[in-house]
Amino acid sequence: MALLQGVLCRRRFRKVANGTRATNEAGGTTLLTVLIAVAVLYFARVVLIPLALAVLLAFLLAPLVIGLRRLGLGRVISSVSVVLLAFVLLAGLGLTMASQLTDLAHKLPEYQQNINRKVESLRASGGGLINRVTRMVTSVTSEFTPAPSASQRPQAAEEKPVPVEIRRNPFAPLELIQKLLGSVLSIAVTAIIVIVFVIFILIGQDDLRDRLIRLGGARRVNMTTRMLDDAAHRVSRYLLAQLIVNLGYGTLTGIGVYFLGVPNPMLWGILAALLRYIPYLGIWIAAAMPAIVAFAVEPEWVKGPLVFAIYFGIDLINYNFVEPLFYGTSTGLSALAILVAAVFWTWLWGPVGLLLAIPLTVCVVVLGRHVPRLEFLSVMLSDEPVLTADTRFYQRMLAMDLEDATEIAEEFLNERSLEDLYDSVIVPALSMAEEDRHRGKLDSTRQQFFFDKIRALVEDLAESTNGWPAPNPVETPAGQGTESSESGRASSAYRVGIPALQRTESPNQASNANGAAVLCVPARDKADEIATLMLTQLLQRRHIAAKLVPVHDAEDDSLKEIADTPPKIACICAVPPFGYTHARHFCRRLQEEFSHVKRIAAVLTEADSEDLKHRQPPIPADDLATSLKQAVAQMVALLPPDGAPAR
Structure with missing residues (x-):
């Protein structure tokens, strides 16, 4: 027996060693692939950023295109119409924001006096403390600074004239206009590239899907299809849900600052809706801007904190009630993964990366869920229990x-x-x-x-x-306390x-003290004994008299000496990895000592009991079970609750 176990262990160790070597090689290849992918994303960001924006917009607009096609419009007309409508709406939104900003800029000089008064009051209230702290730091620093020696003191004759350098004003009007025009031109070019990408992606989405499936391999059509459908469903649902939630958030915050009396509430509502796309930082920026304006406009100090209270109060309601309703498990990202993704994509692509962090990470998680070598990405980033x-x-x-x-x-x-x-x-x-x-x-x-x-x-x-x-309460003689006291003593x-x-003890045990209907025997080890203990408990909860044989008694003594009367059923419990071998050995022993007792072998493995019955050499038992629940059910069928044999 020991020799057989040693051979099995050596074979298992050899397989584990070979598997570990192959895993290490695959891990090195995967790490190299990931590093190359990150390098490509960084150096090709000029091309990839517009493409990523276009893909996400295509995910958002695809349902509208499908709806127009169902109404009878062609693919090209539907795609171009939806894209142009979307960008007209965005352009209108931009013009509205520009108009609001211009109006706010014209109003700011009116609040200059109020701003000066608040700054003076702030300086007066805290200036004394600030001056005292500054003097103290200067005094302490001078104590630790050694005085210069005579040789180190500058001589008047050695003093050199201070060089004077004439520089042009870096903020010359012409250069400022050139910088502004360059920024506007760069944004316009990027927008045009995104529009073109979106149109062609929507027009050729079926062809693009087929090419991606072909790229995945002819034998992996099922996996690639499921991966594309999963990514499209998650990203589309997330973008649509975020659009609805952000529009509601911008509307409510705009109404809130309107009732507070902050100028240009439409501007702050639009900015709140847009900036909320930025994870974590967006809401702070969105709340800080109207709070600063409230500080400039109002003579009191209370409206600035009230603005923050409105923004974060509405966001708290969104986070706890609205987002779970709309988002559900659409992203599949953990909270830590969202934070890491925001930092990573911001480092990689700048502010645009922060905007695209969550959708891109969702695609990465879907890729890891369906590609075995990239499974570590899904394990590290998804919100599913691992x-x-x-x-x-x-x-x-x-x-x-x-x-x-x-x-x-x-x-x-x-x-x-x-x-x-x-x-x-x-x-x-x-x-x-x-x-x-x-x-x-x-x-x-x-x-x-x-x-x-x-x-x-x-x-x-x-x-x-x-x-x-639980079993029925045990009747106690008078003067020995109630069941609650028994529970306390237990x-x-x-x-x-x-x-x-x-x-x-169950009532059946109390009435059957001289013998047990079921003899529960561990096959060999401590683990088998604990499994046998659990089986005995479950039988007793069914009011079936069961007796546990400790593992050392089962090994050293005869089972006939342990059992006061022959049991009706003998059940052997065995736990893998060598449970089958131990159970077969012990069943042979039971067959010799209790030839007329029904034998059940509970080999607690994941294998099916029918497959276990066909395994060679077979276990000499009347029935086999692969779980405690199955073993209990088999014995309940053979023994009614009173312990008498079933007819």
């Missing part, structure tokens, strides 16, 4: 954090039953621990902590009624380490 409950539970137990592990179990119990907790969380954790133990990866300290604490946790869960009805018993099976 660890299952059993892996999280095992990790916290390895970290020797019993509090977090217990919290994971309690959260699982809030939604699922105790049977599901055992089968879906604790048994897989036991299996992972056994695999690490056989590979020599689990040190003795963690091994002892894991098995001791997980057994204590299972015993504690026997007192819980979450997810499964809790105390748990704290001092008394096994739970000695303190949670």
